[in-house]
Amino acid sequence: MRIFRHLYDKVLNWSHHRHAPYYLAGVSFAESSFFPIPPDVMLIPMVLSKPLKAWNFATITTISSILGGILGYLIGYYGFELLGEPLVKAFGYEESYARIVSWFAHYGFWAVLLAGFTPIPYKMFTLAAGATQMALFPFVIASILGRGIRFFVVAGIVLYVGKRLEPVIVRYIDAIGWATVLLVVLAGLAYWLFC
Template sequence: MKIFQWMYDKALLWAKHRHAERYLAGLSFTESVIFPIPPDVMLAPMALAQRHKAWRFAWVTTLFSVLGGICGYLLGLWLYEPLVLPTVEYLGHQETFAKVEHWFTTYGVWVVFIAGFSPIPYKLFTVGAGLMQMAFFPFVIASFIGRASRFFLVAGLMYWGGEKMQQKLRDIVDWLGWGTVALGGILYLVYR
C-alpha cells in the first residue's frame, strides 16, 4: 500500500503553495504548544521543492517554534492548574509529565536543548519549563539553539541532497511511514 508515497507527492505540491510559508509558521508555533505533528514534515518538502528558500524556511520554522515554546512556557507558568493539568489527566499522561518533571530536576536547562533538537515531544518541555519556573532567558536560548540546530540540519540535508534526495525519499517514504506507525504502536504499548 503506497499511502505515504501519495502523501509525500501531495506534500511536495502543497510546499509550492503561495501560503505554504504561513502554514509552516503556524505548524511550527502550534507544535511547540499542543499539536502532535512536528514541523519537519512540512519543512523538508518545502526545502526540497524550493531549494533556494531552504534557509529562509529553516529560520521561519525556528523562530515560530521558539515563539510557540514561549507560549507553552507561559501556559505552564500561569495556567498549569486550571488548564494544563486537567488536560494531562483527561489524556492519561500523568506518568509522562511526572517523568518530564524528573528530567527537569535532574538535567535542568540541558533537557530543553535536547528536547528542542530530538524527536522527543518539545511541547512537554515548554510547558514543563514554565511549571518548574525555569529561568526564562536560559529556556529561550536553549530552545533557540536546539530548534535551530534541528531545523537547519533538515533544511541543509534537503538543500544539499536536491533531486537525488527527493527521489530517494520518495522511494523509501512508505517504509519510513509504516515503520514510524509500528514504532509508535510499540511505544504506546510499552509506556501504557
C-alpha cells in the same frame, strides 16, 4: 495501501502554495505549545521544492517554534492546571511529562536545549518549564539553541542530500511509512512491558 504516498504528495503540494511560509510558521508555533504534528513535515518538502530558500525556511521554523514555546511556557507557568494538564492528558503524555519534570529538577537549561533532539514532543518541555517556574531567559536561550540547531540541521541535510534521496523516498514512501508505524508500535509495547 498507498496512504503515505498520498500524504507525501499532498504536503508537497502545500509546500508550493504561495502562503506555504505562513503555514510553516503556524504549524511551528502551534507544535511548540499544543499541536501534535512536528513542523518537519512541512519544512522538509518545502526545502525540497525550493532549495534556495532552505535557510529562510529553517529560520521561519525556528523563530515560530520559539514563539510557540514561549506560549507553552506561559501556559505552564500561569495556567497549567486549567490548560496545560488537560493538554498533557489529551495527548496521553502523562508519563513523558513526569519524566521531563524530573529532568528539569536535575538539568534545567540542558533539558530544554536537548528537547529538540528527543522523541518526546517539545510542547511537553515548554509546559514543564513554565510549570516548574524555570527562569524565562535561560528557557528562551536554550530553546533558540536547541530548536535552531535541529531545524537548521534538518534543512541542511535535506538541502545537500534531499534531491538525490527524493526518488528513493518517493518509490519507497509507503514501505518507509508503514515501517515507521510498526517501529513506533513496537517501541510503545516495549516501553509498556519493560518500564
